[in-house]
Amino acid sequence: MKRDVIIACDFPSAEATYKFLDNFTGDKPFVKIGMELFYSEGPDIVRELKSRGHKIFLDLKLHDIPNTVKSAMRQLAVLGADMVNVHAAGGSKMMAAAKQGLIEGAAEAGLSDVPLLIAVTQLTSTTDDMLKDELLIEEPMADVVKKYAYNAKSSGLDGVVCSPLEAAVVHETCGDDFLTVTPGIRFATDSTDDQARITTPAKAKDLTSDFIVVGRSITKAEDPVAAYEKCLKEFI
Numbered sequence: 001m002k003r004d005v006i007i008a009c010d011f012p013s014a015e016a017t018y019k020f021l022d023n024f025t026g027d028k029p030f031v032k033i034g035m036e037l038f039y040s041e042g043p044d045i046v047r048e049l050k051s052r053g054h055k056i057f058l059d060l061k062l063h064d065i066p067n068t069v070k071s072a073m074r075q076l077a078v079l080g081a082d083m084v085n086v087h088a089a090g091g092s093k094m095m096a097a098a099k100q101g102l103i104e105g106a107a108e109a110g111l112s113d114v115p116l117l118i119a120v121t122q123l124t125s126t127t128d129d130m131l132k133d134e135l136l137i138e139e140p141m142a143d144v145v146k147k148y149a150y151n152a153k154s155s156g157l158d159g160v161v162c163s164p165l166e167a168a169v170v171h172e173t174c175g176d177d178f179l180t181v182t183p184g185i186r187f188a189t190d191s192t193d194d195q196a197r198i199t200t201p202a203k204a205k206d207l208t209s210d211f212i213v214v215g216r217s218i219t220k221a222e223d224p225v226a227a228y229e230k231c232l233k234e235f236i
Contacts, residue, residue: 005201005231006057008032008183008215014041014048021054023225028053032213033081035060043079050080057181057213061120063087066097073098073117077105081115083181085161088119088148095119095155116179118159119152121145121166124184124198142166146173153178164204164212171208183213187230201234209235 009031011017017037021029031054037045038060049056058081062069069086076084086098099117106114122131122145131137137144145166150173152160159179162170167180184198204212214231221227 003205003209003236004030004055004211005228005235006030006032006181006211006213007218007228008034008059008213009037010034010215010219011037012040013037014045017045017049020219020224021049021052024228028055029228030055030057030082030211032057032059046079046081055082057081057083057085057211058115059085061085061087062098063090064094066090066094069094070097070101070104073101074105074108077102077115078109078111083116083118085118085120088121088152088160092151092155095152095157099156116158117156118161118179118181119148119155119157120161121148121152121170122162124163142169145170149174149178159210164199164207164209167204167207167209176208179210180208181211181213182207182209183215185212185214185217185231187217187227201231205235 007029009017011020031049033045033056046056046058058076062072063086086095102114102117122141128141131141145162146169149160149170153174159181160170161181163184164182167182170180182204185201185204186198188200201212212235218224218227
């Protein structure tokens with residue numbers, strides 16, 4: 001996949017999502033379906049948006065014992081999402097099981113394409129103080145992300161979710177073809193909200209991000225299409 005902007009459709013319902021996406025009358029943007037929307041609408045929201053021509057990052061962040069994650073991924077494989085994810089903190093066995101579940105699910109459904117599988121390293125709301133004080137992880141953020149990314153690649157995954165600030169170290173460790181999907185993107189004039197490790201689209205490009213995930217800077221904009229096009233111009 002080439003570098004792209006993914007719009008985080010963090011809406012409470014299908015109706016609100018379709019109303020927002022109806023603004024885009026030209027090319028269909030790559031969209032992220034997260035927990036709020038998926039738990040509200042279920043698998044049908046994935047099928048419907050695929051039928052409308054959107055690529056989909058299904059952002060459910062699976063994290064459980066390996067067998068449970070494998071079984072869940074077998075079910076998710078048939079929905080048509082282009083990208084799915086797990087938490088890297090689940091460990092190498094869990095990540096490898098997730099990949100195998102996707103492969104088996106796609107094969108059972110007669111699908112030629114297996115969704116890309118990426119692993120969340122650390123959330124962009126996580127700070128170094130949180131790592132040390134709450135998670136009891138003493139290593140610096142960049143080293144933690146690098147290790148989690150290495151584990152993900154060794155487990156057969158296609159990339160990771162990380163802050164743009166760690167994209168370069170991930171590529172240095174895992175290669176340029178290992179994907180970095182980076183949330184925490186804001187325009188310079190926007191509020192940071194609840195994210196700590198953030199950059200602008202242009203800075204994310206300089207930091208070698210492959211995909212940026214942009215939510216409120218587009219979805220809450222007065223002109224969402226113009227905001228999306230601004231992201232594309234800065235990032236692509």
